[in-house]
Amino acid sequence: MTPAALTVAALSLDLGPTRLVDGIGFSVAPGEVMALVGESGCGKSVTAQAIMRLLPDAIRQTGGQVRLGEEDLTALPERAMQAIRGRRLSMIFQEPQAALDPLDTIGAQIAEALRQPLSRVRAEVRRMLEDVGISDPERRIDQHPFELSGGMCQRVMIATALIARPAVLIADEPTTALDVTIQAQILDLLRRLAIERRTAVVLITHDMGVVADIADRVCVMYAGRIAEAGPVAEIFAAPMHPYTALLLASIPRLSDVPKSPLAVIAGQVPAPGEYGPGCRFANRCPRAEPRCATTTPPLLAAGQGREIACFAPLADRRAP
C-alpha cells in the first residue's frame, strides 16, 4: 500500500468549552478520493479548515495531528505553512463565483498559486485551463469572473488549486452551488485530475449521491465524530452503522412510489455542547441499547478496510 498523502489523527477542535470535533482520524492515499460525509454542523468544514490551518479565531485545535506525507503540519511555523498552502495542499469551496476576486482577471488569479506574475507563466496557465475543460483559454485567461458562468468559475478554482500540483486537494462542497448537469461534469473532472495527477482528494459533502459518483472511500461523520468509514462500494452495499443505513435510506429513489412521504431520520442532531456521555446518535437510533446512552462506542476495525463505532451494528453478512 502506498504511503498516505494526508493523515489526520485524533483531531480535536474546540469552540470555547464546546468540543466541535472529537478525535477524528482518517488518511487519504495519492490518487484516491475520500469523501467526508455528514449533516450540516457535524464538523466537516472546520476539519478542512484545521487541515489548512486557517481556523476561525474562536476555534482552537486542542489535540491531534495533521500530516502531509511525513511532515507534521500542526508543528510548522505559520510562514512555512503559508508556503505549503496552494502548492502542496489546496482547497476549493462552494460558491465558485464568490471565491474569485471580482476585480482580477482569472489568469492572474491562477498564476497567483504559482507565486508568479501571469506574464511569466501564461503558457502554463493556458494549459491548465485547457486541462480543466475551459474552451478558448486564450480569451478566457484575460476575462473577469463576472464574464464566466458558475460552472466555469468552479473549473477556474480547480485550475488554481491544482496548477502547482499539490499532493492533496480539499474540496468543500464543490458542487453544491451548481446545477445537476454541471455538477456531474465537475465531479468527473475532479475524479480524472485526481487520478492523472496522483492527487489525494478530500471531498466534503452532505450528498450521498456525490459520494457514490466519485469517491473511493467514505468517512461518515455524525456530531463531531466518525460513525463509520470504509470503501464506498462496501458501505453502500451493506452499511453497518444505523446512522449510515438511515442516511442511505433517506435518498429518494426513482423507484419509490410517487408522492409517498420521504424517508427521514426522526429527531435532530444534538447541538455541540449538548452531547451526552454516550453515543451521540443514541437518541435517534432505532437500535439503541441502554449502554449506548452512557458509554461512547470506540471506532473499531470491522474487516475489509472498514471501521465502525457502534455497539449494535447492523448484521455484518461477512462476519464469521
Next chain:
Amino acid sequence: MTRRISPGMWLILALLAGFVVAALGADAFATHDPLRQSLLLRLRPPGTLQAGRSFLLGTDDLGRDLLARILYGARASLLVAALSVSVSLVVGTTLGLLAGWFRGWTAVLIMRFVDTMLSIPAILLAVLTVAVLGPGFLKLVMVLGLTRWPRYTRVAYAQTLQVATLPYIRAAEMAGCSAPRLLLRHILPNIAGPLMVVATSEFGLMILFEAGLSFLGLGIQPPYPSWGSIMSAGRAYVARAWWLTVFPGACLFVLVLCVNVFGDWLRDRVDPRSRGRG
C-alpha cells in the same frame, strides 16, 4: 454598466474640467503677471482698459490684475487640496486596512485614536499647528493631510472587515497568499470605490480649509495669490471694490459645489443602493 449622464452632471463635469484647465494653464491664460504691482492702477473696476492693457476682472489694492490672481489662486487651491487629500488618503487607508485586518488590539488602538482625532475640530487643530510651526506651502499640505485622515480610516476599516470575510479573500488565503499581498492586491482594490467617494468630498473640504487658512493669513503667504488671501485683502475694500471679494468668493463657491455634487454622483455610481435619488 452604461448609465446615462444627465445634462446637469455634464455641466458640473465641464465646470470642474474648466477649473482644472484654468489652474494648469494659468500661465497661458493670465494676460498679466499676478505679482506685478502698479500703484497707478489701484482698485480699477472690472472691464477697465487703461494704458493699452485690459483688466477683465479689475485690479486689487496694489494694482495687480485680479483675473491673473484668481487663475493662479485656483492653481494653489487645487494643488493644496490634491496633495493634502493624497496624504490623508494614504495615511488613513493604511491605518484602516491594518485595523480591519488585524482586528483585536490593533483595531482598538487605531480606532480609538481615530475617535480622538475626530473629536478635535480639524480647522482648530490646523490653525494651532500652523501658528506654532509657521506658515508654508508644504506645512499647509502636511497639516491638512495629517488632520483629515480619520474619515478614510473609518471607511477603510469598516470595508476591510467586510471584504476580509468574503470567500474570495479566504480562497486567496487558502491558496497561500501572504497577508501584505492579500491586503494590497485583493482587499485594497475592492474597497477603493468608497474611499474615492470620501476622497472627493474631502477634496471639497480641503479647498475650503485652504481658503479659510489663507484668509486668516496662515495658508498661502503673500505675495502669492490664493482665493482666501485675495478675499482677506479685499475685505477692507468691500464697499469700494466689491469685485475683490465677489469673484474669488464665487469661484470658491462654484468649485466646492461642483466637487460636492461630483462626489454625490460618484457615490451613487459606486454604491448602487443609494441610486435613484439624483
